[in-house]
């Protein structure tokens with residue numbers, strides 16, 4: 001999948017020579033210009049570029065002017081702790097995600113749900129996360145490379161693709177659970193990191209086709225997180241699962257279950 005890449009790679013001002021070498025190498029790998037930064041502000045470096053990839057001692061960031069997005073565990077941190085304590089976690093409960101499962105996260109985003117799913121499926125399971133925004137995919141892939149998920153988790157395999165194409169090409173029943181978490185229709189937070197996410201994330205909302213494609217590929221559930229409910233949800237098999245939190249959770253059974261008994 002091709003996308004215009006009007007980005008530049010640089011480092012923090014006081015970056016070591018190792019970090020500068022790493023940034024220069026990544027710029028070359030990604031076919032982007034490298035800016036050897038010393039006293040310049042990020043606004044100076046940004047110039048006419050859409051955004052700046054910034055390496056420093058704790059990894060890669062994506063900046064637009066003063067706003068910066070870095071890989072972080074975010075909402076996954078508390079959920080991972082809950083799993084360790086044997087407490088219920090909504091994503092796992094709604095998808096009935098089990099050890100050794102194969103999970104497809106069709107909207108990888110910051111990777112938080114994927115990381116939680118990877119812990120639930122354990123080292124013998126697998127989680128594939130699809131992201132259609134190249135800058136977000138690049139940021140999260142780099143972050144996942146640095147992240148040590150531990151012995152009790154599988155790794156998340158990030159894939160740069162449109163998940164609709166990925167689902168269309170995937171075999172029927174090839175994943176146990178498919179997760180769909182498109183962008184919120186109403187911005188939830190307005191801090192700098194969300195500004196970067198919002199600028200680059202694909203804004204497409206849910207539609208019946210996307211749900212159907214996911215249901216063909218899932219063997220157990222299609223799990224949907226949204227901040228809205230459309231009138232077509234129930235005709236597409238989506239049922240609300242009470243969660244008690246601020247997010248709306250829905251799930252749809254797989255298509256093969258519905259077709260039992262129908263010739």
Ligand SMILES: C[S@@+](CC[C@H](N)C(=O)[O-])C[C@H]1O[C@@H](n2cnc3c(N)ncnc32)[C@H](O)[C@@H]1O
Pocket residue numbers: 106107108109110111112113114130131132133136161162163164181182183184200201202203204
């Ligand atoms: C709300 S975020 C997902 C957050 C994620 N569940 C997490 O826990 O970090 C939605 C993400 O899905 C991506 N996205 C939207 N439509 C997509 C598509 N058709 N294929 C792949 N990624 C898509 C957006 O670019 C965005 O990064």
